[in-house]
Amino acid sequence: MVKSKSASASSSSTATAAATNATSGPNANGSASSCGPRKTSPALQEAKRRARNMLKSQSNGQGSQLEPIIDIFQNAVNAKNMHRGATALIYDESMSEHCCLWDVTHQERPERFTRTMERCRELNLVDRCLQLKSRLATKDEILKLHSLEHYERLEQTSGVRNEEAMEELSSHYDAIYIHPSTFRLSLLASGSTIELIDQLLLGKAQNGMAIIRPPGHHAMKSEFNGYCYFNNVALAAQHALEAHRLQRILIIDYDVHHGQGTQRFFYNDSRVLYFSIHRYEHGSFWPNLQESDYHAIGSGPGTGYNFNVPLNAKGMGNGDYLAIFQQLLLPVAMEYQPELIIVSAGYDAALGCPEGEMEVTPACYPHLLNPLLHLANCRVAVVLEGGYCVESLSEGAALTLRALLGDPCPPLVERLELPSMELREAVLNCIYVHRPYWRCLQLQQTYTAAELESESATTAQLHRVKRIWLGGPPPEPDQRYPTRGTSAQLPEDVVARNAARLSVLRAETQLSVPAIRVCYAYDAQMLQHFNLHDATHPEQPMRIRQIHQMHDDYQLLGRMHQLPARAATTDEVCLAHTRAHVNSVRRLLGRSVEELQQMGSGYNSVYLHPRTFECATLASGSVLQAVDSVLRGQSRSGICNVRPPGHHAEPDQPHGFCIFNNIAIAAQYAIREFGLERILIVDWDVHHGNGTQHIFESNPKVLYMSIHRYEHGAFFPKGPAGNYDMVGKNAGRGFNVNIPWNKKGMGDLEYALAFQQLILPIAYEFNPQLVLVSAGFDAAIGDPLGGCKVTPEGYGLFTHWLSALAGGRIIVCLEGGYNVNSISYAMTMCTKTLLGDPVPTPQFLPAAQRSATVAFQSCVETLQLCVEQQHQYWKSLVFGCKLPQCVLGENNNEDFLAATMSQLSISNDNALGAVGGDGSQQPDPGQDRPSGSKPKVKVKTLTEFMAEHKEQ
Numbered sequence: 001m002v003k004s005k006s007a008s009a010s011s012s013s014t015a016t017a018a019a020t021n022a023t024s025g026p027n028a029n030g031s032a033s034s035c036g037p038r039k040t041s042p043a044l045q046e047a048k049r050r051a052r053n054m055l056k057s058q059s060n061g062q063g064s065q066l067e068p069i070i071d072i073f074q075n076a077v078n079a080k081n082m083h084r085g086a087t088a089l090i091y092d093e094s095m096s097e098h099c100c101l102w103d104v105t106h107q108e109r110p111e112r113f114t115r116t117m118e119r120c121r122e123l124n125l126v127d128r129c130l131q132l133k134s135r136l137a138t139k140d141e142i143l144k145l146h147s148l149e150h151y152e153r154l155e156q157t158s159g160v161r162n163e164e165a166m167e168e169l170s171s172h173y174d175a176i177y178i179h180p181s182t183f184r185l186s187l188l189a190s191g192s193t194i195e196l197i198d199q200l201l202l203g204k205a206q207n208g209m210a211i212i213r214p215p216g217h218h219a220m221k222s223e224f225n226g227y228c229y230f231n232n233v234a235l236a237a238q239h240a241l242e243a244h245r246l247q248r249i250l251i252i253d254y255d256v257h258h259g260q261g262t263q264r265f266f267y268n269d270s271r272v273l274y275f276s277i278h279r280y281e282h283g284s285f286w287p288n289l290q291e292s293d294y295h296a297i298g299s300g301p302g303t304g305y306n307f308n309v310p311l312n313a314k315g316m317g318n319g320d321y322l323a324i325f326q327q328l329l330l331p332v333a334m335e336y337q338p339e340l341i342i343v344s345a346g347y348d349a350a351l352g353c354p355e356g357e358m359e360v361t362p363a364c365y366p367h368l369l370n371p372l373l374h375l376a377n378c379r380v381a382v383v384l385e386g387g388y389c390v391e392s393l394s395e396g397a398a399l400t401l402r403a404l405l406g407d408p409c410p411p412l413v414e415r416l417e418l419p420s421m422e423l424r425e426a427v428l429n430c431i432y433v434h435r436p437y438w439r440c441l442q443l444q445q446t447y448t449a450a451e452l453e454s455e456s457a458t459t460a461q462l463h464r465v466k467r468i469w470l471g472g473p474p475p476e477p478d479q480r481y482p483t484r485g486t487s488a489q490l491p492e493d494v495v496a497r498n499a500a501r502l503s504v505l506r507a508e509t510q511l512s513v514p515a516i517r518v519c520y521a522y523d524a525q526m527l528q529h530f531n532l533h534d535a536t537h538p539e540q541p542m543r544i545r546q547i548h549q550m551h552d553d554y555q556l557l558g559r560m561h562q563l564p565a566r567a568a569t570t571d572e573v574c575l576a577h578t579r580a581h582v583n584s585v586r587r588l589l590g591r592s593v594e595e596l597q598q599m600g601s602g603y604n605s606v607y608l609h610p611r612t613f614e615c616a617t618l619a620s621g622s623v624l625q626a627v628d629s630v631l632r633g634q635s636r637s638g639i640c641n642v643r644p645p646g647h648h649a650e651p652d653q654p655h656g657f658c659i660f661n662n663i664a665i666a667a668q669y670a671i672r673e674f675g676l677e678r679i680l681i682v683d684w685d686v687h688h689g690n691g692t693q694h695i696f697e698s699n700p701k702v703l704y705m706s707i708h709r710y711e712h713g714a715f716f717p718k719g720p721a722g723n724y725d726m727v728g729k730n731a732g733r734g735f736n737v738n739i740p741w742n743k744k745g746m747g748d749l750e751y752a753l754a755f756q757q758l759i760l761p762i763a764y765e766f767n768p769q770l771v772l773v774s775a776g777f778d779a780a781i782g783d784p785l786g787g788c789k790v791t792p793e794g795y796g797l798f799t800h801w802l803s804a805l806a807g808g809r810i811i812v813c814l815e816g817g818y819n820v821n822s823i824s825y826a827m828t829m830c831t832k833t834l835l836g837d838p839v840p841t842p843q844f845l846p847a848a849q850r851s852a853t854v855a856f857q858s859c860v861e862t863l864q865l866c867v868e869q870q871h872q873y874w875k876s877l878v879f880g881c882k883l884p885q886c887v888l889g890e891n892n893n894e895d896f897l898a899a900t901m902s903q904l905s906i907s908n909d910n911a912l913g914a915v916g917g918d919g920s921q922q923p924d925p926g927q928d929r930p931s932g933s934k935p936k937v938k939v940k941t942l943t944e945f946m947a948e949h950k951e952q
Contacts, residue, residue, distance in 0.1 A: 075840040076825035085206030089129035137191035217259030250338035255346020256356035258292035280310030283471025304437030317359035331440035347387030352498035354488040362395035366403035408808025519635035521622035523565035529615035538818035568620035575668035616659035647689030680768035685776020688722030710740030734873030744787030745855035748794035748842035777817030796829030796839035
């Protein structure tokens with residue numbers, strides 16, 4: 001008997017309510033859930049029992065739908081009224097007055113400010129911002145960190161036009177000039193930074209940027225230093241601690257020079273996590289301080305809260321900086337859970353800057369910022385520091401502001417250079433000294449000193465911790481510093497080459513984006529596919545109806561472009577399936593219920609309905625509509641609320657509730673119709689997408705990455721196909737990445753680590769032109785059969801991370817997930833993310849407050865195996881070697897260094913505290929004392945040193 005459309009809708013509604021608490025896809029033992037005499041799992045039987053009770057209560061008039069579950073979904077409930085806030089911008093045109101009167105070639109010049117503002121206006125960014133009124137910092141605000149003598153010394157220069165006297169005063173400080181406006185503008189820079197922080201913490205803006213000068217991060221308690229007078233970022237952080245009572249502030253300093261002033265202010269304070277990435281070259285680069293090396297990790301209560309990533313070579317670029325963020329900064333930030341993020345944004349690591357001599361391209365800066373934008377309740381403040389190539393500075397700063405405004409990260413024009421050996425050394429050294437204090441940094445295996453001495457040990461297997469000092473002695477009392485001709489100069493041919501490269505990058509960087517943020521694919525006709533003889537079957541129509549209803553409740557439907565539904569053609573479906581398979585499904589129309597049941601029982605976990613072909617082609621066609629909209633530039637991204645799901649469907653047969661493989665068809669369609677060469681599929685359904693893997697296992701144009709529960713092959717769909725060593729075949733070898741969980745209980749933390757350690761590094765190296773997400777939500781919290789604990793806000797965060805790829809061209813397509821509360825909240829958070837709304841940050845308890853779970857320990861083992869397997873195909877995975885054992889409390893790890901690395905205790909003749917030396921000889925980085933300076937004696941360059949001390 002074939003039900004009419006109205007009867008089908010009624011039955012689908014019944015099946016819908018029944019499976020509200022049935023929270024799994026194909027059951028854990030791989031048996032069919034409803035077809036024939038196959039035995040169902042106890043968990044699914046319990047889910048059906050509860051569903052029958054719910055049906056009974058509904059038939060007695062006790063309610064027409066389930067009340068939302070508030071406790072585990074409270075963050076998602078709270079997000080209902082969270083909408084994108086303003087991006088604040090603060091600046092003052094008078095900041096262009098500050099200049100060096102006696103050296104017109106000085107690189108800290110007004111054009112740094114004026115050209116940056118010009119570029120922001122050219123891109124129409126300024127008018128899109130909430131413009132804040134600049135203000136002077138008060139004396140009391142400055143004295144929260146700086147000494148009275150320091151304040152008064154600068155105050156006395158205000159308005160003084162005696163150039164000779166001001167040059168004389170400036171010569172007592174390293175890299176300083178004083179202008180008649182310096183005091184007022186320094187107050188203005190600090191006050192504007194504090195004002196920006198106030199507005200973020202008062203909820204008047206979501207994020208913001210301070211385009212200011214003079215910069216601040218070198219300024220110390222009682223010393224002007226490195227173009228800096230008052231420490232803008234440190235003063236703003238201190239204000240947030242005192243006035244707003246924050247307890248966790250993350251300061252990220254990617255200026256190419258170490259911000260020793262900021263470090264010293266908070267070196268003993270766990271309320272501020274300071275993370276600096278800077279050129280160091282073993283102390284031979286300014287400010288030439290031993291405290292700028294990786295071993296300076298904080299002291300007292302602040303131990304473990306100071307990170308230095310010292311870059312010991314020039315020419316580091318996008319791949320190096322992205323690796324620092326993915327391998328080190330992002331995991332630590334997630335564990336620290338800051339309430340506010342302040343970025344000391346120096347652009348002197350950008351291509352063309354004569355100071356940094358690095359090669360970070362302007363378009364890379366949005367990619368560094370993007371993963372942070374959904375942390376700290378989206379409260380992110382970017383504060384301008386250095387940057388002395390005005391072309392790269394203005395472009396990098398403008399693209400940073402564009403990212404704060406929610407525009408997609410532009411695709412990187414140049415091929416991503418992989419992490420250098422020097423970067424690998426620096427990151428592993430940082431992980432080594434910090435791993436006792438951060439659980440997220442305990443992913444590498446360790447080795448003992450005895451293993452190091454073993455003849456079988458190789459350099460590739462064991463990371464050898466080194467600390468080398470090539471700097472000079474500390475400054476002499478009353479030392480004088482040069483005041484003229486101090487600007488760094490590059491050879492003319494290098495300047496010309498950099499300028500040409502910057503011009504090409506600017507011309508080829510794609511900044512235009514569609515006005516429509518998200519297109520939406522959904523059609524009620526897909527409700528007609530349901531199980532005719534088991535109303536409690538988990539894959540039922542209410543899944544997509546409830547998602548659609550929640551999108552309406554959250555007022556998201558009106559903000560998206562609704563796509564007209566269409567059925568995929570036979571030719572399109574055959575891009576991923578055999579024609580015989582398509583025809584067998586087409587012939588279901590007109591079959592009796594008994595015949596359909598018999599046919600379904602011949603497959604693994606499949607039921608069939610007379611309308612199955614119609615619904616399955618409609619699901620696939622809807623995804624193709626989203627592909628068309630995104631790739632034709634009509635929409636930035638897409639949400640596909642479709643069923644039946646697809647990722648288990650094999651080329652020649654249905655499988656695991658799936659009829660046609662929607663994502664696979666979409667990928668093949670994008671290759672054929674739009675000529676794409678690189679498509680990334682991320683499958684986070686709790687079950688391995690066996691069908692998608694098999695369809696693309698020999699195709700290098702599609703990178704398939706699946707993160708799923710595996711249980712050593714015992715979890716559906718069972719067998720070895722989902723294991724970490726399944727890497728693809730023939731030309732597709734290396735383009736299949738499985739991350740198999742062997743324990744239940746994986747949550748936001750474990751999934752985030754998988755993204756940071758594997759998914760994002762490989763994805764950036766692959767550089768996709770389109771991202772397709774097989775978004776099954778059966779790993780969500782509240783799903784007893786999936787057995788995992790990913791929160792809706794976790795899915796929102798992962799969606800945000802992936803949206804940085806492919807210029808924001810991402811399509812999220814529903815797969816499994818059978819607790820309608822879980823999937824509705826989860827997909828709604830994904831949609832809100834793509835619409836630019838803030839989503840609550842997943843909450844991770846600090847490592848000190850809990851012991852490692854079995855799930856976390858198993859996660860670490862899986863990630864280690866995956867990295868070891870995949871690094872031969874993906875060169876970005878260079879951080880998987882063993883580290884020396886480290887015992888909690890061995891701050892700076894001098895014992896291990898002295899015992900095993902004494903042969904590398906190389907230093908300048910006048911240096912203190914070389915590798916393995918007495919740490920007591922080194923001043924406490926938190927002390928109030930003069931900073932270092934460029935040594936007047938010639939020191940060995942890194943190249944000279946390595947040539948003389950090459951390891952045998």
